[in-house]
Amino acid sequence: MKSAKEIFDLRFFVRLACIVVIIALAIFLYNFGKQRTLYVDNWTTEINGTSYKAEDWAMVEVDDLGAQEYGQRVRRGIPLRGKTHTISITYDDRSFNEIELPVVEFSLPYDATLISIPGLVAGLPVEECLSELVVQAPPAEEAPAAADDGMSGDAGFGDMSMGF
Amino acid sequence: MKEIKSKDVKKFLVNNIVPIIFIVLCAACIPVAGYSGQYLVDQIITRIVRNSFLVLSLLIPIMAGMGLNFGMTLGAMAGQIGLIFITAWNIVSIPGLLLAAIIATPIAILLGWFCGKMLNMAKGREMITSYMISFFMNGVYQLVVLYGMGSVIPIHANQVILPRGYGARNTIDLLNVRKSIDNFWSIKLFTDENGMGGITIPLLTLILIAILCVIIIWFRKTKIGQDMRAVGQDMEVAREAGIKVERTRILAIIISTVFAAYGMIIYLSNMGTLNTYNYHSQIGMFSIAALLVGGASVSKASIKNVFLGIILFHLMFILTPQAGRNLIGQAQIGEFFRVFVSYGVITLSLVLYEIRTRREKAESAQTLALSQTQEANA
Numbered sequence: 401m402k403s404a405k406e407i408f409d410l411r412f413f414v415r416l417a418c419i420v421v422i423i424a425l426a427i428f429l430y431n432f433g434k435q436r437t438l439y440v441d442n443w444t445t446e447i448n449g450t451s452y453k454a455e456d457w458a459m460v461e462v463d464d465l466g467a468q469e470y471g472q473r474v475r476r477g478i479p480l481r482g483k484t485h486t487i488s489i490t491y492d493d494r495s496f497n498e499i500e501l502p503v504v505e506f507s508l509p510y511d512a513t514l515i516s517i518p519g520l521v522a523g524l525p526v527e528e529c530l531s532e533l534v535v536q537a538p539p540a541e542e543a544p545a546a547a548d549d550g551m552s553g554d555a556g557f558g559d560m561s562m563g564f
Numbered sequence: 565m566k567e568i569k570s571k572d573v574k575k576f577l578v579n580n581i582v583p584i585i586f587i588v589l590c591a592a593c594i595p596v597a598g599y600s601g602q603y604l605v606d607q608i609i610t611r612i613v614r615n616s617f618l619v620l621s622l623l624i625p626i627m628a629g630m631g632l633n634f635g636m637t638l639g640a641m642a643g644q645i646g647l648i649f650i651t652a653w654n655i656v657s658i659p660g661l662l663l664a665a666i667i668a669t670p671i672a673i674l675l676g677w678f679c680g681k682m683l684n685m686a687k688g689r690e691m692i693t694s695y696m697i698s699f700f701m702n703g704v705y706q707l708v709v710l711y712g713m714g715s716v717i718p719i720h721a722n723q724v725i726l727p728r729g730y731g732a733r734n735t736i737d738l739l740n741v742r743k744s745i746d747n748f749w750s751i752k753l754f755t756d757e758n759g760m761g762g763i764t765i766p767l768l769t770l771i772l773i774a775i776l777c778v779i780i781i782w783f784r785k786t787k788i789g790q791d792m793r794a795v796g797q798d799m800e801v802a803r804e805a806g807i808k809v810e811r812t813r814i815l816a817i818i819i820s821t822v823f824a825a826y827g828m829i830i831y832l833s834n835m836g837t838l839n840t841y842n843y844h845s846q847i848g849m850f851s852i853a854a855l856l857v858g859g860a861s862v863s864k865a866s867i868k869n870v871f872l873g874i875i876l877f878h879l880m881f882i883l884t885p886q887a888g889r890n891l892i893g894q895a896q897i898g899e900f901f902r903v904f905v906s907y908g909v910i911t912l913s914l915v916l917y918e919i920r921t922r923r924e925k926a927e928s929a930q931t932l933a934l935s936q937t938q939e940a941n942a
Binding site: 422425426429430432433434435436479481511 | 650653654655656657658659660662663666667740
């Protein structure tokens, strides 16, 4: 029977430290590598019971990925890595004056997040302009056959003519 | 002198019969297929990058005298599970692959430990046992992936889970990580004016493979590496020398399984698509066949066998469909041919190994009998 001193020796703590470092690395990689999609949306929208009309024209830049023009009823998805991002919007008011909104920082709460340009232009807090976009599931696929016994057909070797 | 030379040539031919057959077949197929040299080199580099890690993972169990590790399939399953998770979580590029490797490692260690334990109970029948273990674990894998994911394991991503709410899809797109290692640092040679064609050399992947080769060479010189070689030569002598034989053998299988998991991640990231229920069982067979084509045997394999095997085996894969089409107008004949070749080469190697072992035993028995007769006469 090993004593507690024998179990909790230097080797034990080195191993424990290695495991902790690997778990920390995994958490870091998860946060650093996670890709979410931000859908920049210029549709007429309703937020908290109030309707906000789509802008005729807007120039939107997310992070430093390059500015893009948005007309009415335009929605584009931008894949983003990391959680915190910035958005800058320039739009034309009714007198065709170009107005640049201050850069807004926001974090993505969902994997597919929709951000409303009309809401931001109306001066709403960015959190109120974010909503989840429910993406439709890909077309249905038949369930794979249950595990075979490896003896049927090609004796479990699979299709050996695949593109290796 | 002449007799010695002809004996040497015969010995060389017998020892290298498999690579020689492949070299002859490839040499015959190259002009028939009609591919350009540049295309063939590009394809072979792609195959080396894709498969080397997997084939290299087979070396350590051979060193420990455990033969061809058909249980590498278990490592491949672990790698696939890692990739399924990162695809469901949408972790992209190299961080995604690293996370997949981190997820796969404990699973591969656990499966390798289990496989090693089983193989210790079936000493002398390691290959068939590991082959059966891979079938058995394939059932467990299918149970987990087909029924566990989505119902017990909380994965709900549409791109991974079937519309019914549980079970992974037959095919999972790995676009998020596709060629991330290969494209991270690569160079293109011999491109045309438009920058098209040419030979792509993915330097980072080649560096990773080179590092694994160095690790294997270094490992052979370490205490545990020497122990494995001693166990591989004679278990009883190794045990007498104070080596923990069972522990060493389990370690060899664990290392092989973990490397196979990493190899599978590299392989699938290069392919860009995951065939959830098939790839792992196919990859074991193909890797073993490639190693044997390179001139390795059940008891002896080296890094040069790995690369020669991949080049010859995959050259055959590239050439035969086109050669079949050009010869008789059907690419399918080439497909049949390479399937036949894959299984045939494994059978041939196993038979040759058995013949060689019997011959060596007979020779040593003859020598012993001769020396005993001489002693008795004296």
